[in-house]
Amino acid sequence: MENLLKEALAMQDWLIDTRRTLHRIPEPGNEEIKTSQAICAQLDALGIPYTRIGTGVVGLLEGARSGRCIALRADMDALPIEEPQDRPYASQHPGYMHACGHDAHMTIALGAAKLLARRRHEFSGSVKFLFQPAEETTGGAKPMIEAGCLENPHVDFVLGLHVIPELPAGQIEVKPGPFYGASDNLEIRIKGKSSHAAYPEQGIDAIVAASAVVQMLQTIVSRSISALDSAVITIGKIQGGTRSNIIASEVVLTGTIRTLSEQVRKFIGASVEEVCAHTAAAYGASSEVHISPSYPVLVNDEAATEFVRQTAIQVLGAPNVHLRQKPTLGVEDFAYYLRERPGAFWHLGCGKHPPLAADSVGSISAGATAALHSPDFDIDESCLPIGVALQASTAMRWLLDI
Numbered sequence: 001m002e003n004l005l006k007e008a009l010a011m012q013d014w015l016i017d018t019r020r021t022l023h024r025i026p027e028p029g030n031e032e033i034k035t036s037q038a039i040c041a042q043l044d045a046l047g048i049p050y051t052r053i054g055t056g057v058v059g060l061l062e063g064a065r066s067g068r069c070i071a072l073r074a075d076m077d078a079l080p081i082e083e084p085q086d087r088p089y090a091s092q093h094p095g096y097m098h099a100c101g102h103d104a105h106m107t108i109a110l111g112a113a114k115l116l117a118r119r120r121h122e123f124s125g126s127v128k129f130l131f132q133p134a135e136e137t138t139g140g141a142k143p144m145i146e147a148g149c150l151e152n153p154h155v156d157f158v159l160g161l162h163v164i165p166e167l168p169a170g171q172i173e174v175k176p177g178p179f180y181g182a183s184d185n186l187e188i189r190i191k192g193k194s195s196h197a198a199y200p201e202q203g204i205d206a207i208v209a210a211s212a213v214v215q216m217l218q219t220i221v222s223r224s225i226s227a228l229d230s231a232v233i234t235i236g237k238i239q240g241g242t243r244s245n246i247i248a249s250e251v252v253l254t255g256t257i258r259t260l261s262e263q264v265r266k267f268i269g270a271s272v273e274e275v276c277a278h279t280a281a282a283y284g285a286s287s288e289v290h291i292s293p294s295y296p297v298l299v300n301d302e303a304a305t306e307f308v309r310q311t312a313i314q315v316l317g318a319p320n321v322h323l324r325q326k327p328t329l330g331v332e333d334f335a336y337y338l339r340e341r342p343g344a345f346w347h348l349g350c351g352k353h354p355p356l357a358a359d360s361v362g363s364i365s366a367g368a369t370a371a372l373h374s375p376d377f378d379i380d381e382s383c384l385p386i387g388v389a390l391q392a393s394t395a396m397r398w399l400l401d402i
């Protein structure tokens with residue numbers, strides 16, 4: 001495994017170049033045209049065959065003999081954020097930026113493909129590379145699965161990662177069990193009756209009823225969920241009324257529900273409907289609730305997470321491998337793969353850090369200090385070989401059963 005890290009460090013120039021090429025061409029979800037072309041060109045160069053699912057790309061590297069299959073997933077899409085132009089590798093697509101590090105994820109998957117392709121005669125089984133569109137928007141994982149990306153050959157283990165600037169480059173963290181939350185989009189329509197503002201008794205004030213609904217919704221989390229469980233109900237937008245001297249007939253509340261278990265998720269969904277109906281009724285109003293489910297809870301397999309942790313300890317040393325205690329209420333559509341197969345999703349530190357090895361080559365970017373989804377976000381590019389070494393080592397150890 002030490003050799004894999006050395007080899008990954010030796011390809012740092014190529015990794016930086018690949019990452020910057022992808023960074024310059026950010027594209028939104030399901031429009032990753034140039035991005036997928038760049039990926040296919042790299043896979044062609046490595047002699048790795050691939051199939052296409054929409055703008056997604058599924059590469060398949062086969063070993064010496066048949067055997068198990070491990071999949072490495074990388075998301076491809078960028079965000080509608082304007083990038084400052086002071087970086088030499090800044091976005092050339094106005095209005096879009098790789099501000100969530102998906103350029104790094106794709107680069108790491110390609111780097112792992114390059115390392116593993118050199119060793120294809122040493123292992124049985126195969127490695128699948130899932131380049132997946134639209135993580136930030138509609139969720140590309142589910143359509144990829146429905147199109148059969150986990151079959152032919154049957155995937156037995158799924159592996160994914162996300163860069164995080166909160167950890168310095170050179171360090172990683174893993175978390176067994178629930179890691180990312182489930183998200184549901186919420187739209188509530190409160191219906192009253194319009195009248196003159198001076199004669200509220202002649203109407204049903206949807207704004208007053210909606211205000212009560214907003215307050216009551218918060219009591220679901222504080223009074224109906226165990227203090228040891230986690231949930232968030234956020235109303236992020238209120239729209240209603242026409243002008244100052246008219247009682248509003250309708251208010252629309254939109255928001256999001258975040259939970260960490262399917263049980264709590266289901267309970268909150270039912271409670272929201274009930275609270276809205278009864279609260280609105282207390283004011284003589286009525287309610288319509290529409291909950292559209294988004295990503296499910298991301299639950300890491302315990303054994304697979306431990307396998308990644310042990311690999312990381314071998315490659316990076318125990319002090320650089322953290323066991324995260326608390327999950328996050330952010331979301332990640334890698335959750336869909338983990339509902340189908342055992343596997344693990346882990347965090348790769350991309351925060352500012354001195355280069356790992358004194359002899360490492362290439363110019364390292366200034367380093368990441370800003371949060372994901374911020375126009376100032378950047379990675380410390382010395383995290384790229386770390387990601388490559390870990391994904392490749394985990395795949396090798398698992399295929400060799402060591």
Ligand SMILES: [Zn+2]
Nearest residue numbers: 100136372373
């Ligand atoms: Zn993101």
Ligand SMILES: [Zn+2]
Nearest residue numbers: 100102135162
């Ligand atoms: Zn992301």
